[in-house]
Amino acid sequence: MSSEELITQDDVTIRFAGDSGDGMQLTGTQFTATTAKVGNDLATFPDFPAEIRAPAGTRAGVSGFQIHFSSHDIYTPGDDPNVLVAMNPAALITNYKDLRPGGIILVNTGAFTEADLKKAELDSNPLTDGTLSGFRVVEEDINQRTMEALADTELSKKDKLRCKNFYTLGMIYWLYSRPLEPTLEWLQEKFKNKPELAEANAKVLKAGYNHGELLRLFQGHYEVPKVHDAPAGTYRNIMGNQGLAIGLVAGARLAGLKPFLGSYPITPATDILQHMSLLKNYDVITCQMEDEIAGICTAIGASFAGRLGMTTTSGPGLALKTEAAGLAVITELPLVIVDVQRGGPSTGLPTKVEQSDLLQAMFGRNGDAAVPIVACASPSDAFDCAVEACRIATQYMTPVILLSDNYIANGAEPWKLPDMDALKPFPVEFVTDPEGFTPYRRDEKLARNWAKPGTPGLEHRIGGLEKDAVTGNVSYDPENHQKMTEIRRAKVLGVRESIPTPEVHGAESGDLLVVAWGSTMGATRAAVERLQKDGVAAGHLHLRHIWPLPKGLPEIFARFKKIVVPEMNTGQLALLLQSEYPEFRFLKFDKVMGKPFRARELKAHFEEILEEKS
Amino acid sequence: MSVVQQLKAKDFKSDQEVRWCPGCGDYSILSGVQKTMADMGIPRENYVVVSGIGCSSRFPYYMETYGMHGIHGRANAIATGVKVANPDLSVWVITGDGDGLSIGGNHMIHSLRRNVDMKIILFNNEIYGLTKGQYSPTTPEGTKTKTSPYGSLDHPFNPIQLALGAGATFVARTMDVNPKHMKQVLQAAAEHKGAAFVEVWQNCVIFNDGAYKSWTEKAVRDEKTINLVPGEKMIFGKDRDKGLSTDGCRITVCSAEEASVWDPTVDSAGPAFMMTQLDNEPDMPRPMGVLRSVDRPTLDQQVWxxxxxxxxxxxxxxxxxxxxxxxxxxxx
Structure with missing residues (x-):
């Protein structure tokens, strides 16, 4: 193979790994943006430590970014990478085992001194002790090359070395035949006020790209042609939190309302607050409050005043919002509560993924206080789910919990933008006529009417005390409380009249049904498709609506011999399904390692289930 | 703007039976707020009364306005949402010493520093009433309550000092047994553009009866309190013959003629804070009236x-x- 040789690949996974300070997340997002523009399908998985800067060079400080891109439709960020970029020994040692046999490892030898090895707790150098046998190791002193590229530049040594991730990016761009233009344009914009930095990074990026070719480090290079069977339409690269932010704004608009976000920074949900704070010219008000409780309480106040109140958080924050969520339940005000789940309990694993807040969302309030729950499956699904949460909240006058997770929040993929005509409004009608008004007068869906302050003649009081079903006054009457509890429950269950029965992907009936929710969707779908290729009659049922559960599920369950529920918790959806549908048996498959399922491990487990005698 | 119909206090009475204990100080505050609202020339539908939890927090149910009875300690946060969402509304927070200074202390200080344009009426009876008599964050040290049978060990907050420290732009104090004074203070609060913090000394007849008796009873009131009126000399005493003058970092009693002029509009909150130190001096009158009134942009206006x-x-x-x-x- 010569370095000029261009090999076509269909499907590639690259992992960038380095120290937290090495800029691997930036390198990854740039590669992602360019790859999206090239027209590949893609999925990403950033994986970084909770510490902003763990001690440099240590294993704890390793930050990774994985991207899977392809000429066909893909569902996951890839099981095992073809290429690993390791910027230091800690990054190498903590990641090389995930690489597929024969994969390429690009190593920055500039960070392999004795001291570097010691920081990574290595007694010997993995580049020379045989650790990496079976892989194609490409050694390059990226530190040195970067300094050489910037020899004529008036920057400090420290600033020069900071550009090294762009040298790496340049090399990988060459290796996978990506254009430099999108990143060069981004640099111009990013460093608009610091042209010397824009120029330095651009110089280093080009040097990396050119050296990829000149130095003949790799045996040939690759192209991954764009997806040919992608549905026609307009696409945009989207991250989950970003999708939620614009979905919440769009959802409020479709309800004919202006959004109000009351929030408090918490990993991994903060980006939603940040992104919505940029959207002031879309009638968005954001308030960063003093704590989680104030976040939800301002949102409740804003809903009372006639906006669509929203609050965004993660598991520990949802716990703090519990009491106020109950206030929204009993006052029957619309409210969207977003929980971007992370590893728990308590502070748990703040930057890792888990789906373990499902039962908190379901039951985490005092009293009988059911709320509808919607869960998004991927970054490109986030927009639709946010709109759906706004629809349910406003149409049914109820708080809605929208579950996402860290994997969706920080992952990216191309999003096929909705046709504007397909976004159907669901306008709210405020009551203005005092004739016969009481706060708890209801429509056929059991939603109470909504009168906003400032409307003459409709002055009324709501609050946390139980109210009379007719007059809306405080009531301690036993029969009334029974009645109001039943009405609130029936209202929420009634949401199922407005949601479709989900379709089974794959076999319509047969040996195995895999029921998944949230971000396990991608890996589950990939695993089920692989099982089908092997001739197994397997189906995948994805649940977007967790509560109420859609109609028609028992009919689906009855068509399969076995049902399994893979979850990144210890079986929370399985527990819910088992209690709702006791006539079926739901097998659990748990993973709580702070990492998403891989399609391969799911498939292996499903095969075991299929072999077991029931 | 259309002509606003002249409203009367009774227009603000809801059809709900008021259920505070007979003799509770809350009744006079309810009446004072209703009178003040009627006189503001604001349409009734533009008032929103938000409360937390506690005896005082039943208040919204007795008001013929928009209202929300919230959850414990969170009235300020809910009210912030209402006001920021619609700055045209006149938003009032009703809270108590437990609700507003203990469980809701965080929201209290942050809503004051943000200067959200709302009127915060803190009923201070130095006791938890609704839970039947436990010490609160304003209960004086040594007080025997159900949870401090051998005397409370907690050092109390001075609510005025807390509000001043949090950067409140309007801070005032009044008492339940002086409706005329209360009306003046509530009116000044209502006219203030920004967060207005009003501490009302309120007697709990059941669990802490007479807590303020030594200052508020008619026989001693003029000697033991001083009404601070902006722009006027600081004079007190039954015969209005005594005054307060500032001498460096001290406040001393002097003759009425020698009294200093009270100005709550100065940039520094220092003089107001110094005045609150009188609360700790048994021989000095306690300050009532407007302690601070300064202008600063409001959060709600800035957001919009x-x-x-x-x-x-x-x-x-x-x-x-x-x-x-x-x-x-x-x-x-």
């Missing part, structure tokens, strides 16, 4: 100004702009 400024600069965003950003691409 910023939305206007960004919209003016970037143009009103459409739903399509939101979704179809310049970085999108087309697949044929």
């Amino acid at each position: 100004d910023q939305v206007g400024a960004v919209t003016g600069k970037k143009g009103e965003g459409t739903l399509k702009d939101l979704i179809y950003t310049p970085d999108c691409w087309v697949v044929e």
Whole structure:
């Protein structure tokens, strides 16, 4: 193979790994943006430590970014990478085992001194002790090359070395035949006020790209042609939190309302607050409050005043919002509560993924206080789910919990933008006529009417005390409380009249049904498709609506011999399904390692289930 | 603006039976707020009364306005949402020493520092009433209550000091047994543009009866309290013959003629804070009336100004702009 040789690949996974300070997340997002523009399908998985800067060079400080891109439709960020970029020994040692046999490892030898090895707790150098046998190791002193590229530049040594991730990016761009233009344009914009930095990074990026070719480090290079069977339409690269932010704004608009976000920074949900704070010219008000409780309480106040109140958080924050969520339940005000789940309990694993807040969302309030729950499956699904949460909240006058997770929040993929005509409004009608008004007068869906302050003649009081079903006054009457509890429950269950029965992907009936929710969707779908290729009659049922559960599920369950529920918790959806549908048996498959399922491990487990005698 | 019908206090009475204990100080505060609201020339539908939990927090149910009885300690946060969402509303927070200074202390200080334009009426009876008599964050040290049978060990907050420290732009104090004074103070609070903090000494007849008796009883009131009136000399005493003068870092009693002029509008909160030190001096009168009244932009106004400024600069965003950003691409 010569370095000029261009090999076509269909499907590639690259992992960038380095120290937290090495800029691997930036390198990854740039590669992602360019790859999206090239027209590949893609999925990403950033994986970084909770510490902003763990001690440099240590294993704890390793930050990774994985991207899977392809000429066909893909569902996951890839099981095992073809290429690993390791910027230091800690990054190498903590990641090389995930690489597929024969994969390429690009190593920055500039960070392999004795001291570097010691920081990574290595007694010997993995580049020379045989650790990496079976892989194609490409050694390059990226530190040195970067300094050489910037020899004529008036920057400090420290600033020069900071550009090294762009040298790496340049090399990988060459290796996978990506254009430099999108990143060069981004640099111009990013460093608009610091042209010397824009120029330095651009110089280093080009040097990396050119050296990829000149130095003949790799045996040939690759192209991954764009997806040919992608549905026609307009696409945009989207991250989950970003999708939620614009979905919440769009959802409020479709309800004919202006959004109000009351929030408090918490990993991994903060980006939603940040992104919505940029959207002031879309009638968005954001308030960063003093704590989680104030976040939800301002949102409740804003809903009372006639906006669509929203609050965004993660598991520990949802716990703090519990009491106020109950206030929204009993006052029957619309409210969207977003929980971007992370590893728990308590502070748990703040930057890792888990789906373990499902039962908190379901039951985490005092009293009988059911709320509808919607869960998004991927970054490109986030927009639709946010709109759906706004629809349910406003149409049914109820708080809605929208579950996402860290994997969706920080992952990216191309999003096929909705046709504007397909976004159907669901306008709210405020009551203005005092004739016969009481706060708890209801429509056929059991939603109470909504009168906003400032409307003459409709002055009324709501609050946390139980109210009379007719007059809306405080009531301690036993029969009334029974009645109001039943009405609130029936209202929420009634949401199922407005949601479709989900379709089974794959076999319509047969040996195995895999029921998944949230971000396990991608890996589950990939695993089920692989099982089908092997001739197994397997189906995948994805649940977007967790509560109420859609109609028609028992009919689906009855068509399969076995049902399994893979979850990144210890079986929370399985527990819910088992209690709702006791006539079926739901097998659990748990993973709580702070990492998403891989399609391969799911498939292996499903095969075991299929072999077991029931 | 259309002609606003002249409202009367009774227009603010809801049809609900008021259920505070007979003799409770809350009744006079309810009446004072109703009178003040009627006199403000604001349409009734533009009032929103928000409360937390506690005896005082039943207040919204007795008001023929929009209202929300919230959850414990969170009235300030709920009210912030109401006011920021619609600055045209006149938003009132009803809270107590437990609700507003203990469980809700955090929201209290932050709503004051943000200067959200709302009127915060803190009923201070130095006791938890609704839970039947436990010490609160304003209960004096040594007080015997159900949870401090051998005397409370907690050092109390002075609510006025807390509000001043939090950067409140309006701070005042009045008492339940002086309706005329209360009306003046509530009116001044209502006219203030910004967060107005009013501490009301309120007697709990059941669990802490007579807590303020030594200062508020008619026989001693003029000697033991001083009404601070902006722009007027600080004079007190039954015969209005005594005054307060500031001497460096001390406040001393002097003759009425020698009394200093009270000015709550100075930039520094120092003089007001110094005045609150009188609460700790048994021989000095305790300050009542307006302790601080300064202008600062309100959060609600600033939020809307910023939305206007960004919209003016970037143009009103459409739903399509939101979704179809310049970085999108087309697949044929």
